[in-house]
Amino acid sequence: MTKTLVCVAWPYASGPRHLGHAVSTFIPADIVARYHRMKGDEVLMVGGSDMHGTPVMVRADEEGVPARVIAERYHAMHEKNIAQLGVRYDLYWNTADPHHKTWVQEIFLALKSKGHVYEAKMSSPYCAAGRHFLPDRYVEGKCPNCGFARARGDQCENCGHLWDPFDLIDARCRIHGTPPERRETNHFFFRLSAFEAALERWMSKGKEHWRLPVLTFSRSWLEEGLKDRPITRDLDWGIEVPVPGYETKRIYVWFEAVMGYLTATKEWYRRHGNPDGWKDFWFDRDARHYYFIGKDNIVFHTLFWPAILMGTDEKLTLPYDVPATQFLNFSGERMSTGRGRGIWLSDLLERFDPDQLRYYGIATMPELKDTDFAWEDFAQRNNSELLAVYGNFVHRALTFADKNFNHEVPAAGFLDAVDKAMVRSIEHQWKKVGQNLDYVHLRDAMKETIQLARLGNQYFDEKAPWDLVKKDRAACGTALHVALRVVRSLAILTAPFLPFSASRVWHDLGYDSDVHQRRWDDALDDVPAGQKLRVGKPLFAKIDLGA
Ligand SMILES: [Zn+2]
Ligand SMILES: [Zn+2]
Incomplete structure (x- = not known):
């Protein structure tokens, strides 16, 4: 395991x-x-x-x-x-x-006893007006890299560049607005430079599954050379340094x-x-x-x-x-x-419903580059994807079976080519979702999950159970059975992404167990004929930003 x-x-x-x-x-x-x-x-x-x-x-x-x-x-x-x-x-x-x-x-x-942590003097920013040292966020100034006006003493929030407080242009105390002076003070340092070769070896192999921006950024740091880093600060809030003389x-x-x-x-x-x-x-x-x-x-x-x-x-x-x-x-x-x-x-x-927030968060997840939150996009993706594709498919399959087949999962009879293709699609999508999850490609994993619902809708339209029920009740029962089997698979496939609605779908299908206790492979199992359905209200509400 x-x-x-x-x-x-x-x-x-x-x-x-x-x-x-x-x-x-x-x-x-x-x-x-x-x-x-x-x-x-x-x-x-x-x-x-x-x-x-x-x-x-x-x-x-x-x-x-x-x-x-x-x-x-x-x-x-x-x-x-x-x-x-x-x-x-x-x-x-x-x-x-x-x-x-x-x-x-x-x-x-432990690190100190091995010599990886050592004591040294450093010149720290000090505010004479307030008579205090100025650890990282107490200093603000202009970022020399991107020009952001309110970069912090440790890092520019805008471009992510790490800084020493004295690197900033027009640095000043965040409270008193005075330019910092340099004061010598003792601090402990972590000997990061000593690990450069070991880190290079480690970074150079077995990282094929890493995201490219993460690898590129880390390797560029290694190429610039690693400097030892201070690990203590002049503060009174935090974990005490377990060495006499470091009480402040x-x-x-x-x-x-x-x-x-x-x-x-x-x-x-x-x-x-x-x-x-x-x-x-x-x-x-x-x-x-x-x-x-x-x-x-x-x-x-x-x-x-x-x-x-x-x-x-x-x-x-x-x-x-x-x-x-x-x-x-x-x-x-x-x-x-x-x-x-x-x-x-x-x-x-x-x-909002937490699954709606999760859905939009995953759909716009900035895995490789920055993305934008936009209200219209949030409403649109919820209404046209989550609700119109997934929610709609689940609802129409459940309600049709509920109304026309005595509130239960109808039995499947002979599967024609279209039915068989639908069943094969379950396994096909299940495989794609799993492969994407294995590589932490979460946007694609969810896209392939929703794709199964999209295929379910196409299948439902092609079978047209509203006509079929009048012509061939057994074939209609088979179509509904297959559709509910897709719904069942969707409950399992969506469980990692949309945990609340997955539980509801599972419950509506008539299960008393917890979908979150199911195994991933269970997504391939059939739904039992004769199981009583418990159809509730639609899974997701429409988002109307004007309301
Ligand atoms: Zn100050
Ligand atoms: Zn910057």
């Missing part, structure tokens, strides 16, 4: 999340986890909220409350939104947990958040009374670890985290795939929590 670890990027607990975040992390991770569970793999999906970091502190400063208040508020919101969206983690955790802290400090000390500093959030995939696995096993069980996932070279992240996080997962793993214990499992997405933009601008733009998940979930 293949072990599949599904790792989901840790959203900052600094504000509501936007749809773009869900589309690059929660939703694809959930699809892949659900699919592999149905395939019979041993799956664990972990992640949680990133409680630390300057985004949380900036928000706390703005509201005049302690950072913990902000972090706990938005952690609760993320957890709620994730459940509403039908995303099923095995553990949705948070980085303020004392176990995470203990394990992070252990890894820190904390572990840099990038360094501890990536460790969360490992610590969350440990935590899940600890809670299940098997404290060493995590090793099954992390000391197994055949285990497949997937990381679902946005493109601004690529090198943290393709270079920095693998280096930390190599440095901690050479036997630890490295990422199998890092299917990072590009950005889902809103009116051409990137959705961002920090800048207050974007479409809040919490608002969308109040207004």
Whole structure:
């Protein structure tokens, strides 16, 4: 049994999340986890909220409350939104947990004892007006790369370029507006440069299944040469540095958040009374670890985290795939929590069916290049694809059988060439969907799923059961049987993508079991004749933006 670890990027607990975040992390991770569970793999999906970091502190400063208040508020919101969206983690955790802290400090000390973590002086930006150091997001300035006016001290949010705060043009303190001075201060560094050769070897083979933008970006970093990176900050919110003299500093959030995939696995096993069980996932070279992240996080997962793993214990499992997405933009601008733009998940979930949001998110998923969220497109794709193709096919097959065949699945008689072709199409589409899911090509996987419903509609039109029922009742029963068999397959094939409607279709077909407990191969099975149908209302509502 293949072990599949599904790792989901840790959203900052600094504000509501936007749809773009869900589309690059929660939703694809959930699809892949659900699919592999149905395939019979041993799956664990972990992640949680990133409680630390300057985004949380900036928000706390703005509201005049302690950072913990902000972090706990938005952690609760993320957890709620994730459940509403039908995303099923095995553990949705948070980085303020004392176990995470203990394990992070252990890894820190292990790396330090091996010489991979060392102390050095660095010149840090300091605000004389407010008498404070200025870690990353406390500095703002113009991006030298793209000219974006409000680039942060650690990274330009617009183009994704990583920066040192002094690289920015007209850098200033975010609170006091004063230009930063340089102050010498001691910090710990991770010796990333020492892992360059090992990372090059690792990146050069067995990466054929990786997305090209992820590979290209990571390799260009390697070509530029890797520099050691600071892993502590002048902050009072975060995980304490387990070294005397560092009481006013904390572990840099990038360094501890990536460790969360490992610590969350440990935590899940600890809670299940098997404290060493995590090793099954992390000391197994055949285990497949997937990381679902946005493109601004690529090198943290393709270079920095693998280096930390190599440095901690050479036997630890490295990422199998890092299917990072590009950005889902809103009116051409990137959705961002920090800048207050974007479409809040919490608002969308109040207004729309979660499967409609998932459908549009998958259909426009920026797998290889940036895509746009457009309201008209959202309504149009829901109404003309999800509703008109899939919802309509399911509804017409169910209601026709219900009305004309005593509320049950009619028996199949002799299958003619058209019936047989329809049955063959089930297997054909099932294969295509599975192959796309194996390669994390989620847009295509869902497209091929909807294609089966489209073929179902064509079959239904060709058979014209409304005429056939008057001429040849047995042949009509066969056609309805085959159509309901397609509906049954669709319930299983859509389960990873559209979990709520899949459950409803399964229920309406008369099953009392849970479609999410079915095996992927069950999509090829027939529907039992005589099973009582329970036809409810149509699967999806029309989206009318004017309403
Ligand atoms: Zn200041
Ligand atoms: Zn930029």
